[in-house]
Amino acid sequence: xxxxxxxxxxxxxxxxxxxxxxxxxxxxxQESGSADADKGEVTKLYVVNWKDYLSDDKDFVEKFEKxxxxxxxxxxxxxxxxxLTKLKTGGEGEIDVCLPNCSILPAAIxxxxxxxIDTAKVPNFEQLFERFQTQKECIGADGKLYAVPFVWGSTSxxxxxxxxxxxxxxxxxFFDEKYKGRIAFRDDYNDAIMTAAMALGQDPNNPSDLDAxxxxxIKQKALNKTYWQTGDEFSKLFASGQVDLGLMxxxxxxxxxxxxxxIAFVVPADGGIGWVDNWAIPASSKNKDLAYKFINxxxxxxxxxAWVEKGGxxxxxxxxxEALDPEYAKQxxxxxxxxxxxxxxxxxxDEVKQTWNDLWTEVKAS
Amino acid sequence: MIKxxxxxxxxxxxxxxxxxxxxPLVIMFYTSFISDATGEFSMANYAKFFSNLTYIKVTGTSIxxxxxxxxxxxxxxxxxxxxxxxxxxxxxxxxxxxxxxxxFTNQLVRVYSWLIFLQDGGILNRLFMTFGLxxxxxxxxxxxxxxxxxxxxxxxxxxxVTIFMALERLDDAMLEASRSLGASKTTTFMKVIFPLSxxxxxxxxxxxxxxxxxxxxxxxxxxxxxxxxxxxIIEDQFFEIYGWNFGAAIAFLLLAMxxxxxxxxxxxxxxxxx
Numbered sequence: 001x002x003x004x005x006x007x008x009x010x011x012x013x014x015x016x017x018x019x020x021x022x023x024x025x026x027x028x029x030q031e032s033g034s035a036d037a038d039k040g041e042v043t044k045l046y047v048v049n050w051k052d053y054l055s056d057d058k059d060f061v062e063k064f065e066k067x068x069x070x071x072x073x074x075x076x077x078x079x080x081x082x083x084l085t086k087l088k089t090g091g092e093g094e095i096d097v098c099l100p101n102c103s104i105l106p107a108a109i110x111x112x113x114x115x116x117i118d119t120a121k122v123p124n125f126e127q128l129f130e131r132f133q134t135q136k137e138c139i140g141a142d143g144k145l146y147a148v149p150f151v152w153g154s155t156s157x158x159x160x161x162x163x164x165x166x167x168x169x170x171x172x173x174f175f176d177e178k179y180k181g182r183i184a185f186r187d188d189y190n191d192a193i194m195t196a197a198m199a200l201g202q203d204p205n206n207p208s209d210l211d212a213x214x215x216x217x218i219k220q221k222a223l224n225k226t227y228w229q230t231g232d233e234f235s236k237l238f239a240s241g242q243v244d245l246g247l248m249x250x251x252x253x254x255x256x257x258x259x260x261x262x263i264a265f266v267v268p269a270d271g272g273i274g275w276v277d278n279w280a281i282p283a284s285s286k287n288k289d290l291a292y293k294f295i296n297x298x299x300x301x302x303x304x305x306a307w308v309e310k311g312g313x314x315x316x317x318x319x320x321x322e323a324l325d326p327e328y329a330k331q332x333x334x335x336x337x338x339x340x341x342x343x344x345x346x347x348x349x350d351e352v353k354q355t356w357n358d359l360w361t362e363v364k365a366s
Numbered sequence: 367m368i369k370x371x372x373x374x375x376x377x378x379x380x381x382x383x384x385x386x387x388x389x390p391l392v393i394m395f396y397t398s399f400i401s402d403a404t405g406e407f408s409m410a411n412y413a414k415f416f417s418n419l420t421y422i423k424v425t426g427t428s429i430x431x432x433x434x435x436x437x438x439x440x441x442x443x444x445x446x447x448x449x450x451x452x453x454x455x456x457x458x459x460x461x462x463x464x465x466x467x468x469x470f471t472n473q474l475v476r477v478y479s480w481l482i483f484l485q486d487g488g489i490l491n492r493l494f495m496t497f498g499l500x501x502x503x504x505x506x507x508x509x510x511x512x513x514x515x516x517x518x519x520x521x522x523x524x525x526x527v528t529i530f531m532a533l534e535r536l537d538d539a540m541l542e543a544s545r546s547l548g549a550s551k552t553t554t555f556m557k558v559i560f561p562l563s564x565x566x567x568x569x570x571x572x573x574x575x576x577x578x579x580x581x582x583x584x585x586x587x588x589x590x591x592x593x594x595x596x597x598x599i600i601e602d603q604f605f606e607i608y609g610w611n612f613g614a615a616i617a618f619l620l621l622a623m624x625x626x627x628x629x630x631x632x633x634x635x636x637x638x639x640x
Contacts, residue, residue, distance in 0.1 A: 229586065
């Protein structure tokens, strides 16, 4: 009985400690789609995508399903790593089309999980920005294309237009004493290191001098009001007037401006961080032709334009980007000039991730 | 015979613990020995922790913050528990409900409330500035002080409840005996009340200190650039870079520290057992 008591005490402690440290909510993947059970016969297209990311947009789904006599079945992913796991463990025909970004693409291609893309079956491919047609991560070691860029966005400088007379013109502003106590830097090892590398003139994707980056980030730490981690945190900090400058996402800045906040976004000439989401077809798909049609529809000029105007991310389709109101495009930094300043986030090995994360931990602990 | 039947009734609980607490722990303990780099069985993760001063330093900070929270909780909770148990017995249920209410609030809501309360331009700051107590605002948010406030609010109810239970068991006749034998109020408290409430104090200290050590939500949101704790490091390992093995190793070192603390407090507690 005494042993049992001890075991109970041990178990209780363990639960307490672990629930405090190691657990967190992983959202369960959900399935949706306009399921008409009685149709039964129509082909089902299994899509793995983010929630509210166009493939579950009512207008798009209705049109596509009608034109192709099929049914879109969405499964939502929690993270890029989650998608990679789904690709690795999913059986034959379980996924027909999915949306990996550059951080996992090379790993997926190398593992042979994806089907080479025949651009002849994606007529809209030609309308993509030149740089996206040759996106490095989408191309495998064999020179074949394995994924098609869909949308992109950036992480750069957001600032308060009421309090700052002049728009920040350089990433170096994050390291400038004159903004002391008015900056909200992002608590993210990747963004922190890439930004510091830009300020130091190093290659953000392959920084040559991590010690210099660490020293700069430690110096920068004192200039911050705080580090933010969730978009909501930044929104509150900004709305209550506690910060003037932040390392922020283009998409959220647009949302905040639409809410009436005095916020603007710039991608300075010395750089901003870019990301791209790409459509890919798993090698195990059983509906490849339909998947091609789906990808083509996703790249459609009007579809992409309509989505941006609803608040979606920047279109990879150049024709769609050019059809937007230029003023609006410039505000959102989805114009060609901003695009030319961006450094796109590349794939990193686990070892690099660990090293960068360690560096960032040391900065935060300093 | 009856006793045996009663033991059987504890089996479901024991089985649940075995399946959902001990078994996962064993798996985690195993993975903590798998090197992230090579995938082989090694001490690499533990070696990494001890070879990097950063981790030791952050662990120190976490312990310091937890000790402060425990101390502040004790100072706030003891008088409250005493009043509930001995002075305002009629109101004790009402006070107890008031103390427990924070438990019903979602953790994030609680933390965000403190954020809004403490921030520049927030209620506390304006109050201080109105009375001329602080010129440029307190600047208390995004410091360790804010973390201690947030954690104390979250955990001090445990302390109140445990101490209250110990004090309530204390027989009033003893207090009368002490007084009739000529002891002053201070002596009565020091020699009678406090020693007899020690079991409650010790369990209170244990249940406040331990979860504090692993907390990461309050430090991250309220602590700003200075709020890094060992809990955050574990969280980052798991969610940022999927370094589960190293994360597991740190979690086990934390568990070891907790067990040592519990052992220490337990043997301290034995001295006071009635």
